[in-house]
Amino acid sequence: MLPEIAQCCLDLMRISKFLVGCVIAWGASVLHANPADLKIETAATRVVSMNLCTDQLAMMLAGPGQLHSVSYIAADPRASAMVEEAKGYAINHGLAEEIYLMQPDLVIAGAFSTRATVAMLRRLDIPVVVFDPAYSLSDVRARIMQMGEVLHRQPQADAMVAEFDARLARLQAEVEARPRAVLYYANGYTSGPQTLAGQILTMAGFGNAAEERGFETGTKMPLEVLAVTNPDVVITSQPYPGASRSEDILAHPVVRSLRAARGGASITDHDWVCGTPFVLRAIERLASQRAVMTGEGE
């Protein structure tokens, strides 16, 4: 699934809001006006994270006992890459009241977290840091560094970034044939090259066929555009539990026949959703699927 949309949906599940578009628009404009660059003088000792992606970064970087609670989505195996780790923390549902009662000295939220909750916590004099989502692989590095700074764990963050860079460099092998692929998700969304998912796709040795049609970012690609783009591979996300109309499109005869005639692949959301080192695992898996497809066996 498209990372930013997925993250947004997952955040929204808590509050049952359905006007995603509006929330994204407001969220983006309003949150940038907030003091995201809040300086924390001393290392926080009781941190609560209320966003899936900050949950995972915080679990990876926090010192012993420093992180108190993560969001309940971190424990959802569909969305989270760190389900086991999340069991070691208190679970929150992103509600101002419950977070306040945890008496945190720092709250970490995502750009898609409810504005009202963030504003409420700030009114209660709890410092809140808001993380933007990662839209590219370089954003992943930036978020790791930001988390290191916020948690006063810069050395660990530096080490993680160094390892990330090294693994990424190893993956940057030249490929001969780039199968033309389209990432296609529920509601007909696709990820252009200017998205984290798009970069994962390119790094794994695919050509992003959405780009041919002028899709640069994450937007809806009409089904008939997908059909005439006629990609070599249609890569879809695996359906979530509990059926939905939105995912019906992935079973549409057009998508089915493209996948049957040419090729298809599925991705597991939890490695793709967030800008964490897990995206490397996503690249590795997708690259090996490509190798099987093109017969370049590894």
Added chain:
Amino acid sequence: MRLLTGLSVMVALLFVASLLVGPAGIGPGESLAALFAGDRGPLTLVMREIRLPRAMLAVMIGGSLGLAGAAMQGYLRNPLAEPGLIGVSGSAAFGAVLAIHTGAAAAFALALPVAALVGAGLGVLIVMALAGPRGTSLTLILAGVAVSALAAALTSLVLNLSPNPFAANEIIFWMLGSLADRSMTHVWLALPFMVIGWLLLSRLGRGLDALTLGEDAAQAMGIRLQHLRLGLVGGVTCVVGAGTAVAGAIGFVGLVVPHILRPWVGAHPSRLLWASALGGAAMVLAADIAVRMILPERDLKLGVVTAIIGAPLFLHLILKLRQERI
């Protein structure tokens, strides 16, 4: 007769136009050639699996809504009766949502239309029971508001309880309706029920004409009101249920079309039935072309267009009725 011919020509032209409009940017000649060529190329795929079912559903659903609107208005002798406004579409959507999110629709394809049919049937029965045999505008609208609100609330509840993160956003589709990304599967899923509904509704003409003079007079003229009522409830349930199951609740079609066409058929309830079916098909085809022309990149919902046309007319009708009777 001339009116029906004119409307048929209009539907045919809009049907072809609907086949030629789409974001893929294919020329008209090329499109039609691809529709008839069986080469399974991408263009054929676009024409046969995307545009053809879309245009067919527009005709089927538009015709159904027009027909259902005309029939309900004839029966209740009230020009405000419309499946969307009085909550029948909303309750059908609730049935469909239940079928999808309980997994019944995935296990058994027919569960989707059947559940929507049950929802629609309950909606019709509740509204007719609340509004009474000769519903005044006031009781009819109040009953409709209550049923719509309840259906919308229950639909939201089911969607919010779903473990699927996409479900919560789908209320927009169910409330406003859309023909985007439908396939032939949906055509076949809806068609049998709609045909039954059309047959049931098409047999009501004589009874609806007689009802112009009231129930007593109609009954004394040999109309079996019980049969008429059954036919109406069954027919509206079938066409609205099946249509909503595949395309969501598209409002105002059954209000606007009979209202515009009534003077053209001399206000005859029976002649209005088929004229409204054709008119409804034309309106939904046109609205569906409009959503693709106005905002081709966004998934503009069909109900937005029909409501923008229909809501002002609805207000106008209320004003007019207030002057005459209520």
Added chain:
Amino acid sequence: MTLLSVSDLSVSLHGREVLRDVSFEIGTQELVGLIGPNGAGKTTLMRAALGLLPFEGRSTIAAMPEDARAKHAAWLPQAREIAWPVTVETVVMLGRIPHVSSVQKPTEADRAAVDEALAQMDLADMRQRPATQLSGGEQARVLIARTIAQQTDLLMADEPVAGLDPAHQIATMQSFKALTAKGKSCLVSLHDLGLAARHCTRIIMLGQGGLVADGAPSQVLTEARVAEIFGIAAWYQDTDQGPIFQPLDVVR
């Protein structure tokens, strides 16, 4: 020939007995006036006789199948309902419904019946006007024309002349009379006892939950009965200009 036979008919509405053991017959060429004070059950009697209300007892037309009944007896309800702005001609054509499968394809006979009914009710020059735009009295005439166009042996009308001007009241009664000349019969409920006395061949008086009297106007409209059932004193005389009944005063 008997066109309607009602025997021992009793009707209860909302748990209250409205009519009890009413029996009468209507033969051919009769113009029967059904009279009685408010609430005496005139409408109830006619609706029950038609089978539009549940009742106990027997009514020959209620026992008929719907289609046959519709060709035998026409019914003009008291509520003058015309739901859509259809033309006068269309409303009258609706009376042909029992005879055709669809009013869309009328035959010559249907057209002739409509023309005749329109002419009888003095409506020929407004046949193309929307019926909903007419005055109340005009609408009443249109609806009477509809029942005439139904061309049944028996015509039952619930207060057909209410709201009509004197000329049209008289003309309407004369139209009913004209029907009886063709061997048909009419059962007409009336509040105007003067009209009833003057035009009806026979009067059925309802009151006190049942049938009070049934016979020729002069036999039914006796001083004592009018005082007891209607609570009025009246002047009644057969003059050389026909019978004249004029209510004078309230006696209760």
